[in-house]
Amino acid sequence: MSSLTDWLILASTPQLGGYRIGRLLDRTSPSVLRGLSGREQAELGLTERQRQHIASPPQNRIERCLAWHQQPNQQIIALDSPLYPALLKEIPSPPPLLFVRGEPRWLHEPQLAMVGSRAASIDGLEAAYEFAAAMVAAEYVVTSGLALGVDGRAHYGALKNGGATVAVLGSGLDKVYPAKHRDLAASIVEQGALVSEFWPDEPPRPQNFPRRNRVISGLSVGVLVVEAEEKSGSLITARYALEQGRDVFAIPGAIHNPMSKGCHALIKNGAKLVESPVDIFEDVGVLTECAKSSQLAHNVPHPENEKLPFPALLANVGNEATPVDVVAERSGLPVHEVMMQLLELELQGVVAAVPGGYVRTRRG
Template sequence: MSDLRYWLTLSAVPSLGGFRIGKLLGRYTPAELCHMGSEELAGIGFKPAQIRALLHPQQARIDRCLQWSEMPDQTILSLADPRYPTLLKEIASPPPLLFVRGDPACLSFPQIAMVGSRSASLDGRESAYEFAAALVAADYVVTSGLALGIDGQAHQGALRNGGTTVAVLGSGLDKVYPAKHRELAALIAEQGALVSEFWPDEAPRPQNFPRRNRVISGLSVGVLVVEAAPKSGSLITARYALEQGREVFAIPGPIQRPGSRGCHALIKSGAKLVESPVDIFDEVGALTECAKNNQLDRRLPQPENEKLPFQALLATVGSEATPVDVVAERSGQPVHEVMMQLLDLELQGLVTAVPGGYIRSRRG
């Protein structure tokens, strides 16, 4: 029996959550657990229904999962897999298995989660798109939940600006929900990854989505709530983020708008008020470095002697938004030349256009 088959057998045991599995794996391997007898399993706390599931697994369903993982661009990651994202592994109850369609390596890149209302306002949708574009320009992966409204706009903002995005589903990857976003899901799998802790054939169920939300925050170095009602799944994600030691950010809005109230409540509770992407970058440095140090780097390293273009101008742009006229004054160049150079630098991913001017990206 393959290691992955043992993992699938263990993960199919009813009412055996990630926390309990984590404790068991501190003493036993999945193979050892699968080879124990009923008395031995009862002795370490397994209930009769769990023992039956472990001793008599649904082999046909497990076979279908293994066949699923053999298809192109489809992967199952166990907690023992070196590709399993390090930040997610550190949460209190990490999923024993992750089902991935797309590039599993991008799950280990520094990610900012973006969540918000399904019935978002036009302003909220535009903010989600613009922030996602700025985040991918600064070499962050944008992670969200594929829902209508803010989630969809965040994914679109990343995709249409050449970035990477990850969608965490509350269903199996063969049961994409909502159906309206199936085409978007296919694009995400090409330019990032779809990920779920649920087996590929599992339909969406209400109880799946809070579990989905803890994975969204667990993968990320910070969570940005764009627009949310006082009682919403977005605030559940923010709560998980705080429990996991992640930074929480919120965009304020008009006090008359119901979708602003959840963000305002978060800000009152200590979330950072965000007006531009620059407000995010300085707060997530430590976890970003942790993610970078543990990621599987898919990019070619730059030669040490490679010189960055327009170094004099680049030196005038920092981590805070710098207006074009200030860049021109500092560099001693005409505004029209500065604009051309900034455009060139932006196309190369060295600076990012944000409200109020330009910031230097991490690659720059």
Template structure:
């Protein structure tokens, strides 16, 4: 049996979990674990039924998974592989195997997660698109969960702005969920990657999605919550992010909007309130360097790929009044040059002059 089959056999044992598997791997390789005496395995905490399944896995299921991995643009990534994402490997319960459709190398690039409500408001959908566009412009991969609402808009905006995106599923990659996003999933596989720890034929189940969320945050250097109710999967992702020592960001919203209560609660609990992508880029530098050293740009394109001038200046104007001297300092440009650029952006309707500085207009 190959090393890949050994890994699948280990991953298929119910009740082990990533943390227990990691403890086993600290003592032996996966092939050695499968050959250990039963008494030794029981001493390591395995039950008799688990040992039986480890030694004699469901051959039909295993072969189906192997055949899936042999198809074009589909493969298996195991925990011991040098290509396994470094940040994900460091969480307390990393998935022992990852099924991937697309390019695995995107999982090792610096990623920022965007998550939020499946029933996002117009503003929430627009924010997801704008932040995703800025993230790919800054050479980040946008990571999310392929759900309806915020997730789907973040993925779509990343693709339409020429960037890469990673979708982590709560089902097997042979059972794309939700069905409405099958076409989007196909585009992601071409320009990024679909990822799941669940076997390709696995159906979506409610208990899968919290497990999926720990992978979204584990892959990322930071998590942005766009909109969320007080009880939502997005807050589960944020909690995982905090446990994994990732930065958590949240967009504030009206105290009267149910979809903003989760974000507002996160901010009260210590998440960083953000108004523009620059607020995120200022915070994630250290972990980004840990994932991979890269030269970042903070230019912010229009979500529909319109080429706007003075991107560095535009990226530093948000939804609250920003004084000219603050914009100049952030851009490291002379004040008189920044004033000229701001004036042209205002003439184009991208920003608006208000008492105290400039704010971004709806078009910007």
């Protein structure tokens, strides 16, 4: 395992993007690379400028980063660290470093991404809030990009309903953007995590945001698009999600609403039309299990599989919304008894109320 200094030197090497770093890491490690001769580095495809950078790295900048890493509630996670999220590691050209402020264990929990228009309608903002509430009720982390509009509403919906949320930034974590969401970012640190592949002092730049979008989708088991114009940045996130093998979901809207055009285009091209959160939960099971397996492999704290109450009733509640009367019929229990037991299970986080009835959460 290479030192963090080795990784910082590699990640700061000029004109060395994620793809080329990946090619290098197939043949060597950051620590071994530093010890190679100039000729050996050239044989790996490094230019003279890159070789000079590795021989004489920017010590002041690297020391500032190492000092940042030592601050409470902040850390830098390298690609070879067991703390690096397993799903993100599997995407093409994963970021060599992740800068994290907050609790990094949330990066190992199954995440659902929500993205959409910065100029969302009232209906769009309401949908973002309601879907975020349902996602955290089902024990998913809500992941988005801290932008105005849908992103911010998704984060807020997760926080207000007692869940965790992850915000992926297109700037360094010391340069929170947009400034209007600095208070929201501070709340996310307390109940989730801020994440960036950019060094802490990196300002927001237009070219950073597509890179941010691939991280949003890469961390998640699925991506929901809520209102998007035909050329929206949200469609970039959806494209990355498809390339990464993630499920893409879209909420339809009025045919004359320009904010619906992007979602309708996604649906025409194979995204799943979503009318309720249950439509999402039905499709993301496989990757959710992969994320949970990663959580266990890295000893990330999580609820134990304790013995659950009311097994006879719980056996009749699955991943699809089940109405109360159907649960009563299947279990042979009176409706008032079913309601009482479902309330108790909901308070324990084992089931969640959704449109159409109840579903099991991941804890159930």
